[in-house]
Amino acid sequence: MLQTSYIELSKKALRKNIKYLKDLIGLDVKFVSVIKGNAYGHGIEQFLPLAEECGIDYFATFDVYEAGKAMKVKSDSTELMVMGVIDDESLPWLIENKISFFISNIDRLKKVVSSAKLAGKPARVHIEVETGLHRTGIEQPDLSKVVQVIKENTGLLEIEGLCTHYAGAESVSNYVRIHHQIDTFNTIRNWFSNNGIRFRYYHTACSAAAIMYPETRMNMVRIGIAQYGYWPSKETKVYKLLSDNARYRKNPLSRVLNWKTKVMDTKVVPPGEFVGYGNEYQTDNKTRIAIIPVGYFHGYRRSLSNIGHVLIHGKEAPIIGAVNMSMMIADVTRIQGVKKNDEVVLIGKQHKRNISVASFSERFNLVNYELLARLPMQIMRIVVR
Numbered sequence: 001m002l003q004t005s006y007i008e009l010s011k012k013a014l015r016k017n018i019k020y021l022k023d024l025i026g027l028d029v030k031f032v033s034v035i036k037g038n039a040y041g042h043g044i045e046q047f048l049p050l051a052e053e054c055g056i057d058y059f060a061t062f063d064v065y066e067a068g069k070a071m072k073v074k075s076d077s078t079e080l081m082v083m084g085v086i087d088d089e090s091l092p093w094l095i096e097n098k099i100s101f102f103i104s105n106i107d108r109l110k111k112v113v114s115s116a117k118l119a120g121k122p123a124r125v126h127i128e129v130e131t132g133l134h135r136t137g138i139e140q141p142d143l144s145k146v147v148q149v150i151k152e153n154t155g156l157l158e159i160e161g162l163c164t165h166y167a168g169a170e171s172v173s174n175y176v177r178i179h180h181q182i183d184t185f186n187t188i189r190n191w192f193s194n195n196g197i198r199f200r201y202y203h204t205a206c207s208a209a210a211i212m213y214p215e216t217r218m219n220m221v222r223i224g225i226a227q228y229g230y231w232p233s234k235e236t237k238v239y240k241l242l243s244d245n246a247r248y249r250k251n252p253l254s255r256v257l258n259w260k261t262k263v264m265d266t267k268v269v270p271p272g273e274f275v276g277y278g279n280e281y282q283t284d285n286k287t288r289i290a291i292i293p294v295g296y297f298h299g300y301r302r303s304l305s306n307i308g309h310v311l312i313h314g315k316e317a318p319i320i321g322a323v324n325m326s327m328m329i330a331d332v333t334r335i336q337g338v339k340k341n342d343e344v345v346l347i348g349k350q351h352k353r354n355i356s357v358a359s360f361s362e363r364f365n366l367v368n369y370e371l372l373a374r375l376p377m378q379i380m381r382i383v384v385r
């Protein structure tokens with residue numbers, strides 16, 4: 001083990017999730033895999049080829065840096081879209097590599113036309129429209145200018161998509177707002193159509209929208225969290241499992257990621273001694289401890305000092321004392337025979353026990369998204385079949 005811990009990606013789990021989601025959205029809807037945030041912590045370089053093996057051929061990143069990583073590992077026929085920030089200097093590269101990208105204001109569209117002219121090649125664009133999220137997206141008064149620019153530059157613009165993003169489809173409390181956005185999008189879509197502009201793809205749905213609002217699937221969906229094996233929210237899970245028939249009584253989504261390390265050393269501490277730095281933990285009895293080579297530098301939060309637990313030999317071992325920068329200590333007194341190099345699970349399953357991402361996120365009032373995206377890039381990702 002070159003690094004002190006590693007993240008395993010399960011191909012079996014990913015294949016299962018993608019099959020479930022594809023069955024749900026239908027074969028005539030293009031499945032775009034969202035791999036921003038280092039593929040939600042799974043690692044773009046390892047996750048993308050794995051997802052290709054599971055039948056995905058279109059990926060979405062947030063920025064050009066992520067698109068560059070994806071370019072290095074993707075197959076020739078796989079398509080890419082950038083949904084977020086793009087600086088002007090990157091436009092020639094995107095055009096050259098046929099990477100499509102969101103246009104969220106009219107000035108950007110004009111700039112893209114100039115770049116395409118210079119490159120002598122068309123730019124592939126998705127027109128992102130404002131429908132009520134009030135984040136990015138072209139405002140309605142500017143839409144006639146969009147039509148004009150598109151019509152005047154037919155050879156320079158490939159109109160890949162018309163799109164928007166919802167303001168929290170995972171929560172029932174946003175029901176009215178989401179419906180309003182759906183109506184607004186459909187009005188804009190018809191308006192473009194009446195003005196003679198048709199798009200290759202119409203896409204609005206993230207995981208929650210694709211699950212909760214079937215009408216948002218159109219002919220393309222942008223799926224992030226669900227493909228990695230997590231429900232966007234508890235509400236989404238309950239809604240879906242109740243509305244599915246008995247076929248899916250078991251959770252159809254499986255976690256793709258497991259985070260593991262190995263015991264670095266063990267020793268016995270006499271009763272009444274403090275363990276680790278300071279006086280954060282004092283032994284009551286003779287205590288057998290296991291040293292674990294993971295700390296807050298590796299993404300294991302310091303606030304889990306004296307609170308967290310790991311799995312060793314399929315049993316829960318509590319973290320005692322402070323989580324240090326590169327190490328932490330687990331009490332293994334009640335686990336027989338723990339020794340150097342034994343597997344330690346930080347997130348994931350061991351025998352019948354499980355430490356879920358949600359068990360971390362709930363403790364810190366984080367959403368799964370944040371915990372996953374914060375997993376440090378430098379941890380080694382390994383694909384398991």
Ligand SMILES: Cc1ncc(COP(=O)(O)O)c(C=O)c1O
Nearest residue numbers: 034083165206207222223224225
């Ligand atoms: C524009 C856009 N589309 C799709 C997604 C995927 O969302 P989810 O992970 O909830 O499926 C995101 C993620 O936040 C996004 O920003």
